[in-house]
Amino acid sequence: xxxxxxxxxxxxxxxxxxxxxxxxxxxxxxxxxxxxxxxxxxxxxxxxxxxxxxxxxxxxxxxxxxxxxxxxxxxxxxxxxxxxxxxxxxxxxxxxxxxxxxxxxxxxxxxxxxxxxxxxxxxxxxxxxxxxxxxxxxxxxxxxxxxxxxxxxxxxxxxxxxxxxxxxxxxxxxxxxxxxxxxxxxxxxxxxxxxxxxxxxxxxxxxxxxxxxxxxxxxxxxxxxxxxxxxxxxxxxxxxxxxxx
Numbered sequence: 001x002x003x004x005x006x007x008x009x010x011x012x013x014x015x016x017x018x019x020x021x022x023x024x025x026x027x028x029x030x031x032x033x034x035x036x037x038x039x040x041x042x043x044x045x046x047x048x049x050x051x052x053x054x055x056x057x058x059x060x061x062x063x064x065x066x067x068x069x070x071x072x073x074x075x076x077x078x079x080x081x082x083x084x085x086x087x088x089x090x091x092x093x094x095x096x097x098x099x100x101x102x103x104x105x106x107x108x109x110x111x112x113x114x115x116x117x118x119x120x121x122x123x124x125x126x127x128x129x130x131x132x133x134x135x136x137x138x139x140x141x142x143x144x145x146x147x148x149x150x151x152x153x154x155x156x157x158x159x160x161x162x163x164x165x166x167x168x169x170x171x172x173x174x175x176x177x178x179x180x181x182x183x184x185x186x187x188x189x190x191x192x193x194x195x196x197x198x199x200x201x202x203x204x205x206x207x208x209x210x211x212x213x214x215x216x217x218x219x220x221x222x223x224x225x226x227x228x229x230x231x232x233x234x235x236x237x238x239x240x241x242x243x244x245x
Contacts, residue, residue, distance in 0.1 A: 003225035005032035009075040010224070011067055012036050013058050013115060014085025016043040018184035019134065022213035023082055023220050024051060030221065033075045037067050038085065058085045058111030068118040077126045080224045081119035083112045083133040083156070090145045101148050108152035113159060116174075120167055128171020132223045133160045134216075135176045137239045153178075157235050164233030173232040175223045180239025181210040206241030 010027045014020035015036035024036040024046060034051045036043055037058070047053045052074050056063030071078045086108045089100060116131055123129035138150040139157040156176060163174035181201040202209040219238050222228055237243060 003030060003221050003227055005030045005080075005221075005225065008032045008079045009071055009077050010034045010080035010082065011071050011078060011115070011119065012082040012084060013067070013111070014038055015046060015053075016040040019179070019182060019213045019216045019220075020082070020084040021046070022217035023084060026214070026217045026221055027080070027082075027224070032080070035067055035071045035074070037063065057107070058115060059106040061114055064111075064114035064118045067115065068122050072122060078119055078122045079126070079129045081115060081129070081131045082220055082224065083115050083131065084220075085111060086134065086152070088146075088149050090149075091147075092145050093147045096148060104148040105152050105155075108149070109155040109159075112156050116159065116163060120163065120172060123172050124167075124170055128173075130224045131160070131163060131172065131174040132220050133157075133174070133176040134220070135160070135178045135235060137178050137180050137237065137243055139178055139235070140237070141243050160235065161233045168232055173228075175228070175231055175234045175236065177216060177219050177223065178235050178237045178239065179211060179216050180205065180237075180242045182216060183210050183212055204242065205239070206244065209240065211238065211240060 005027055010032045012020055012024040015024040016038035024034050028034045028050045036046050036051050036053045039057050041055055043053045087104055089104050112133055133156050135157045136153040138146050139153040160174050160176040183198055198210055216238055
């Protein structure tokens with residue numbers, strides 16, 4: 001069954017591309033009014049027809065404050081937060097610098113914390129709400145050269161559980177999705193031959209392919225809807241069977 005989001009207000013971070021863009025459009029198309037944020041100016045391509053946009057780094061407290069304020073003052077509140085924005089880094093541990101570590105943790109872990117904190121504050125004033133955090137399979141399994149990325153996604157997975165425990169009694173649910181490898185343009189800034197890399201990743205999955213942004217967006221929509229009303233503090237894995245090996 002397709003979830004509907006009539007009269008719901010959502011905030012989606014990292015909405016300019018990939019999973020975030022697919023999620024913002026899916027929620028809008030199913031009835032939600034959406035605040036879409038990203039550090040890239042291309043997020044403004046989504047503006048109009050139920051979506052308002054803003055730019056800013058999720059690592060900055062001011063971005064979280066502005067994003068939630070925009071949802072409240074434009075649409076009247078906040079029902080769903082999708083913490084999707086993040087960065088990755090593939091680098092051996094011994095080659096990483098303090099700046100590498102702090103940079104990824106600031107965006108992935110601190111950014112998720114800041115937006116969750118402001119969303120909870122807004123949801124408490126309303127009728128509760130739902131937070132969906134985007135983690136990763138590396139929050140569950142170890143892969144080489146992912147030390148800081150894995151640590152940041154592990155932090156997101158655990159933060160999700162704490163939010164669920166602390167605020168379940170206030171009508172707030174928190175769940176996370178752990179995607180496997182998804183076909184987005186994020187690989188273009190990491191590896192030289194992104195198409196060959198995607199093909200090699202695909203062959204490592206029991207389904208024989210990598211995932212698509214809309215497939216993760218469907219899971220986010222489910223977790224953000226009343227169809228998952230008895231789920232909180234859960235990490236939902238969507239990885240084509242990769243972690244089943």
